[in-house]
Amino acid sequence: DGGITQSPKYLFRKEGQNVTLSCEQNLNHDAMYWYRQDPGQGLRLIYYSQIVNDFQKGDIAEGYSVSREKKESFPLTVTSAQKNPTAFYLCAVSVQGFNQPQHFGDGTRLSIL
Amino acid sequence: GIQVEQSPPDLILQEGANSTLRCNFSDSVNNLQWFHQNPWGQLINLFYIPSGTKQNGRLSATTVATERYSLLYISSSQTTDSGVYFCAVPYGNNRLAFGKGNQVVVIP
Numbered sequence: 001d002g003g004i005t006q007s008p009k010y011l012f013r014k015e016g017q018n019v020t021l022s023c024e025q026n027l028n029h030d031a032m033y034w035y036r037q038d039p040g041q042g043l044r045l046i047y048y049s050q051i052v053n054d055f056q057k058g059d060i061a062e063g064y065s066v067s068r069e070k071k072e073s074f075p076l077t078v079t080s081a082q083k084n085p086t087a088f089y090l091c092a093v094s095v096q097g098f099n100q101p102q103h104f105g106d107g108t109r110l111s112i113l
Numbered sequence: 114g115i116q117v118e119q120s121p122p123d124l125i126l127q128e129g130a131n132s133t134l135r136c137n138f139s140d141s142v143n144n145l146q147w148f149h150q151n152p153w154g155q156l157i158n159l160f161y162i163p164s165g166t167k168q169n170g171r172l173s174a175t176t177v178a179t180e181r182y183s184l185l186y187i188s189s190s191q192t193t194d195s196g197v198y199f200c201a202v203p204y205g206n207n208r209l210a211f212g213k214g215n216q217v218v219v220i221p
Contacts, residue, residue: 042199042211056207088154098203099144104156 003027006091006105012113013078013085021076021108023091032074033092033102036060043090049074050097078110086112115140115204119212126190126219134185134215136200144203145176145183150214151196159185159198190219 007022023032031050035043045058049068063082068074078085088109092102116139126132136145144163150156160167160174162183167174171191176183187194197214204210 042213043201045208048207059208090156098207098209101146101158101161102201102209103158104148107154107156109154 004091004093004103004105006089006108008108009106011108011110013110014113016080018077018079019110021078021089021091021110023074023076023105025072025074025093027093027103028071029093030071030096031094031098031100032068033094034058034064034066034074034076035090035092037088037090037107046076046089085110114208115142115202115210117200117202117210117212119198119200119215121215122213123216124218126187126194126217128190128192128219128221130190130219131186131188132190132217134187134198134217136183136185136212138181138183138200138202138210140204141181142178142202142204145178146201146209147174147183147185148199148201149194149196150199151193156199187217190217192219192221195219 005024013019033048034046044060047066049055055068065077090107091105094100094102118137120135147159162174162176164176164178171188173186199214201209201211
């Protein structure tokens with residue numbers, strides 16, 4: 001959806017390396033989310049933030065970290081503790097919370113070298 | 114948590130055909146969303162539909178909340194309709210439960 005920018009499109013990680021995925025939005029929405037999608041599967045929630053300087057763990061937060069220092073930005077770091085990071089990562093936003101429509105960025109594909 | 118089941122899991126359509134995708138959910142919900150993921154991975158929000166029927170071009174959706182299901186209709190399908198269709202419902206105060214999707218392939 002327009003207004004949500006994820007970068008990079010493709011990312012490769014070496015063993016033991018942390019990598020950071022960017023998600024920026026210019027829609028002035030309060031809530032932002034990170035999802036992971038594995039091949040042939042639905043989406044699983046990693047982290048979400050409903051307001052600046054606050055974020056909550058989702059269902060699969062282990063091995064990931066986030067920050068929300070600005071309303072428009074919600075970066076996701078995949079740490080070396082995440083043993084199986086190869087997946088498609090999607091960032092989403094909504095006006096406020098889970099009861100409102102979510103709109104997604106184009107995603108980042110992360111692979112292990 | 115809430116269970117979301119989509120059927121059929123896979124569908125092959127001839128261009129121009131109509132189809133219906135179904136989403137069943139196991140508990141009461143106050144809204145439902147339908148998404149389309151194209152072959153390049155882009156996920157587009159098609160409908161936010163708590164109840165009733167909405168239409169957007171060749172697509173329409175109906176949610177019957179009291180019977181815990183929603184239907185997505187694709188009419189006069191085109192090759193650009195190919196991809197995976199997901200439905201999602203909120204549960205608790207802080208989760209969106211996604212179904213596993215309907216994989217649709219439209220052949221010319």
